[in-house]
Each structure stands twice: as C-alpha cells, then as structure tokens.
Amino acid sequence: xxxxxxxxxxxxxxxxxxxxxxxxxxxxxxxxxxxxxxxxxxxxxxxxxxxxxxxxxxxxxxxxxxxxxxxxxxxxxxxxxxxxxxxxxxxxxxxxxxxxxxxxxxxxxxxxxxxxxxxxxxxxxxxxxxxxxxxxxxxxxxxxxxxx
Amino acid sequence: xxxxxxxxxxxxxxxxxxxxxxxxxxxxxxxxxxxxxxxxxxxxxxxxxxxxxxxxxxxxxxxxxxxxxxxxxxxxxxxxxxxxxxxxxxxxxxxxxxxxxxxxxxxxxxxxxxxxxxxxxxxxxxxxxxxxxxxxxxxxxxxxxxxx
DNA sequence: TATTGTTATACTCTATAACTATA
DNA sequence: TATAGTTATAGAGTATAACAATA
Numbered sequence: 001x002x003x004x005x006x007x008x009x010x011x012x013x014x015x016x017x018x019x020x021x022x023x024x025x026x027x028x029x030x031x032x033x034x035x036x037x038x039x040x041x042x043x044x045x046x047x048x049x050x051x052x053x054x055x056x057x058x059x060x061x062x063x064x065x066x067x068x069x070x071x072x073x074x075x076x077x078x079x080x081x082x083x084x085x086x087x088x089x090x091x092x093x094x095x096x097x098x099x100x101x102x103x104x105x106x107x108x109x110x111x112x113x114x115x116x117x118x119x120x121x122x123x124x125x126x127x128x129x130x131x132x133x134x135x136x137x138x139x140x141x142x143x144x145x146x147x148x
Numbered sequence: 149x150x151x152x153x154x155x156x157x158x159x160x161x162x163x164x165x166x167x168x169x170x171x172x173x174x175x176x177x178x179x180x181x182x183x184x185x186x187x188x189x190x191x192x193x194x195x196x197x198x199x200x201x202x203x204x205x206x207x208x209x210x211x212x213x214x215x216x217x218x219x220x221x222x223x224x225x226x227x228x229x230x231x232x233x234x235x236x237x238x239x240x241x242x243x244x245x246x247x248x249x250x251x252x253x254x255x256x257x258x259x260x261x262x263x264x265x266x267x268x269x270x271x272x273x274x275x276x277x278x279x280x281x282x283x284x285x286x287x288x289x290x291x292x293x294x295x296x
Numbered sequence: 297t298a299t300t301g302t303t304a305t306a307c308t309c310t311a312t313a314a315c316t317a318t319a
Numbered sequence: 320t321a322t323a324g325t326t327a328t329a330g331a332g333t334a335t336a337a338c339a340a341t342a
Binding site for chain 2: 006008009010011012013014015016017018019020021022023024025026034035037038041057058059060106109110113114116117120123124125127128129130131132133134135136137138139140
C-alpha cells in the first residue's frame, strides 16, 4: 500500500493496541471482563468446550481458566458437566442467563461502535467493513500456545 | 457495505475482541503489560505527561496510573519530575532504558504481525492497510472517561 | 507415563474511598 | 472549593508449581 512496509507494520500494531484501550475506555459494564465475555461468546457460538480448549483459545493457562469458569459459574452464566467420553475432563456450557448477559454486551458493544462509525466519513466506514474478513483471518490464527 | 449493518457492527465488535486475544496469545514478553507498553508509547511519541492525562488517555483511574508509573519507575523505564508550573502536578518521562524496552516491543510486535500478514492473500493485506487510517480515526476518540 | 483439571501461592492491574498538598 | 496526586484496601486476572484423578 505504501513503500514503507516496516512503518505499516508498526502502525498496524499500534492501531491494534489502541483498539484494546478504546474497548476498555468505552466499556460501560464493569461487572465482567473482556476475557470472560470472549469466553461466553465462544461457548455460545461453538457450544460446549473443555477447559483445556478454552484456555488454548483464549490464550490463558488452565488454572486461569479454572478461576474464570468458577466466577462465571458463581454468577450463573456458565455451568460444568461431566464429559461422558473422558472421566478427567469436564464440559463448560453457557446458561440461559449467560446468553442474556452476552446479548446485552453485544448490543452495548454495537452501540458504541455505531456511535464512533457515524462520525467517520464514508470512505473510512467502507474501508473498515472491507477489512473485516482480513481482520478475522489475521487473528483467528491456526494454533495456540500456553499450557502448563 | 452490506444490507445488514447490525450484523456488520456485531462482527466488527467481535473482531476487535479477537484482536485483544490475539495480542495476548502471541505476546512473547511477560515482563510488561499491554497498558504499560501503551503508556510508554505515549510518553515516547508525545513527550512528558501528567499522571491525570495519562489516566485519561489510557482509560484507567489516577490511582491505577500511580501504581503503573511506580512499577515503570522501579524498573528504570520512566521517571517523575516536578511540574514547574504547578506544585501539585508531576511530569512523567520515558527514560533511555524505557525507549530501548519500547523499541524491543515494537520490533517483536511487528514481527508477529508480519508473520500473520504473510499468510494472508494480497486482497486481505491490501484491505488491512487501507483500513489503517480508519482504525486510528475510530479509536483515537475525542475524549476520555474515568477520573475519581 | 501422559493428560485433564484443580489447588496453592504470588504478583499485576484495576477500582473506590479517604487523604494531603497546592491552586 | 477544586484539582493533582498518593495511600489504603479489595477483588479480578494472570502465572508457575505441585497435586489428584483418569487415560
């Protein structure tokens, strides 16, 4: 796009970090974390998941995931059940209350984005929507890391 | 872009959240947080800042910022100095060591992004770079929130 | 032996409330 | 009185290490 690919990479990286800040700064609800919401989203879209899988998908460790699921369970937003095919594993499910909370979050998130989008010009808006698939391709990477 | 603006908003929101996850999942250094790096970036690009300003820019409270600056100072990456024009205020500066750490981070971040970009097709790559200004316009919002 | 998950422990990050010092 | 910043305190989120149960 330009003749300075290194500068583009740096700018893209910084832009990503500012998205993090923006998400936090504009968040209205403080009763649930971004990670917890992301986890609920996965459970909603992808169905039951093992703790190990959730940890890998979210990029956090198993113990961290255990705690996160504990807190979600305490609030009635998720539930554990036994995995019939493996006595060691447990399956994490989203509850109806969890879906309701998630829906609320999605609406809030869309509202905030819509507000900002409205203040951009048509070219910017089009560019963002055109980049949507690319963003997903970029971040929905092949594999994950941490274990322990 | 499509005839389903609501779906676009939801997808864009989810894509942003997955950027958060991706940044965390691919991060190699665990000795410094995303917020701390973002703060160093601001100090590097924008020069000295008051604690209040940093708090507003990062979207965190003053006490949280105090702690963050304390930890950065303890590592020699930032320093405080008196504001000659206001006895109550202090100015936070990035140190040479802080700049070195920041440079390391930027290189690492660019490397990770380049790796993923390389696996995308030309259209995706172009779409991402074309959306860069729009991303900045979206997230570099007018004002900030928290105070206390 | 390897894998799944939890518990134990410690530190960072964040928030709210109360306080000090300066404007 | 209002503002800038810190301290006090509490809770969420994360990590590593050690463990129990199952494969």
